Amino acid sequence: MLLAIILACIGALALLTILIYLYRPLYHPKYLEDLYDCHVVITGGSSGIGKELARLFLNEYGSRVTILARNSERLEECRRDLSPNLSDRLLCLSVDISQSYEEVENAIQHAIRHHQDKPVDILINSAAIFYARPFEQTKPEEFAEMMRINYLGSVYCTQACLPSMKRRGTGRIVFLSSQAGQLGVFGYTSYCSTKYALKGLAESLQMELERENIYITLVFPPDTDTPGLKEENKSKPKETQMINETSGLLSAEQVAKKIIQSTRKGSFTCSYGINGFLLTCLTCGAQPVTTVSEIICQSLFIGLLRLIMLRVLKSFYKLVKKAKQIP
Ligand SMILES: NC(=O)C1=CN([C@@H]2O[C@H](COP(=O)(O)OP(=O)(O)OC[C@H]3O[C@@H](n4cnc5c(N)ncnc54)[C@H](OP(=O)(O)O)[C@@H]3O)[C@@H](O)[C@H]2O)C=CC1
Numbered sequence: 403m404l405l406a407i408i409l410a411c412i413g414a415l416a417l418l419t420i421l422i423y424l425y426r427p428l429y430h431p432k433y434l435e436d437l438y439d440c441h442v443v444i445t446g447g448s449s450g451i452g453k454e455l456a457r458l459f460l461n462e463y464g465s466r467v468t469i470l471a472r473n474s475e476r477l478e479e480c481r482r483d484l485s486p487n488l489s490d491r492l493l494c495l496s497v498d499i500s501q502s503y504e505e506v507e508n509a510i511q512h513a514i515r516h517h518q519d520k521p522v523d524i525l526i527n528s529a530a531i532f533y534a535r536p537f538e539q540t541k542p543e544e545f546a547e548m549m550r551i552n553y554l555g556s557v558y559c560t561q562a563c564l565p566s567m568k569r570r571g572t573g574r575i576v577f578l579s580s581q582a583g584q585l586g587v588f589g590y591t592s593y594c595s596t597k598y599a600l601k602g603l604a605e606s607l608q609m610e611l612e613r614e615n616i617y618i619t620l621v622f623p624p625d626t627d628t629p630g631l632k633e634e635n636k637s638k639p640k641e642t643q644m645i646n647e648t649s650g651l652l653s654a655e656q657v658a659k660k661i662i663q664s665t666r667k668g669s670f671t672c673s674y675g676i677n678g679f680l681l682t683c684l685t686c687g688a689q690p691v692t693t694v695s696e697i698i699c700q701s702l703f704i705g706l707l708r709l710i711m712l713r714v715l716k717s718f719y720k721l722v723k724k725a726k727q728i729p
């Protein structure tokens with residue numbers, strides 16, 4: 403009996419070794435050791451997660467930072483907060499990333515000139531708008547606006563930064579998706595779609611850019627304590643609130659720190675907490691992998707995770723039904 407168990411274990415180990423050999427990670431990004439003097443462009447860097455990222459890059463790593471956002475007053479306030487001594491390492495530019503590609507391109511060119519012709523090393527697409535609202539209460543133009551900012555804005559910024567990355571054969575591009583970019587949630591018909599769109603963009607783009615040594619990170623945070631979330635909470639349907647609560651609430655600093663870590667590693671995905679980890683494992687589909695542990699978790703657990711997810715989903719459907727009865 404004992405012998406049979408030992409043999410089975412050895413067999414399983416051998417099989418696993420062969421599998422690991424056959425299924426090596428798709429690519430091996432080089433770890434970004436030195437962030438000092440790196441030029442980091444952060445869209446939506448005047449608030450929330452983007453602002454926290456700007457703070458960390460500036461103060462912890464000594465990087466050069468360019469922030470793009472619309473509201474000039476908020477940008478000015480952000481400049482005073484992050485760089486009270488008016489360092490020229492921080493450039494804040496007022497631009498709407500969703501309006502015209504030319505405008506975005508001019509802003510990026512301006513930023514490169516400002517930072518002593520340093521091309522963009524890291525682009526972080528954090529700018530977005532979001533609110534939770536039932537489908538029928540969302541106007542058609544609101545769907546268009548959200549897609550323009552959250553999706554097209556990220557496309558424009560990426561296109562404007564890419565040529566200089568390609569020329570040098572190095573670069574990192576980050577897209578802020580959300581756990582709501584991994585599953586549909588009550589009240590997020592417009593928002594989820596924009597975040598799902600980023601997944602298609604990121605996967606296709608990584609296939610084009612891996613040979614150029616440019617790596618993409620797709621980030622899936624749960625609710626994060628930011629001015630954007632406070633605004634969203636003012637009119638959030640209780641169904642959305644209850645579903646989101648199951649994944650907890652993080653601080654912008656927690657989210658930003660892990661984004662920097664994952665970007666340095668060049669990981670394709672960046673997720674948070676146990677729910678985030680399981681959700682990312684479950685929804686990996688045809689995403690690229692960069693580590694053996696991802697391959698093992700995904701191949702061993704997806705079936706089981708699907709069963710768990712169906713239970714979770716059932717509880718969400720129940721909760722939504724119940725909520726209709728509560729005035
Ligand atoms: N907070 C959360 O719970 C979660 C957030 N996320 C994602 O993380 C990212 C950051 O979120 P968060 O920090 O909460 O957001 P905030 O609402 O706090 O900040 C959004 C930033 O984007 C900028 N922005 C919005 N529209 C435009 C535009 N058209 N052009 C340029 N800049 C724009 C805003 O500045 P201005 O208005 O002045 O232009 C602001 O700086 C978003 O992509 C969001 O979807 C993901 C999961 C959870």
Ligand SMILES: CCCCCCCCCCCCCCCC(=O)[C@@H](N)CO
Pocket residue numbers: 532533580581582585587593623624625626631634645646648649677678680681684707710711714
């Ligand atoms: C098998 C694994 C089980 C996993 C459980 C899944 C729980 C999902 C909760 C969904 C939370 C969505 C948060 C969106 C936050 C966001 O993007 C907004 N705050 C921005 O507006």
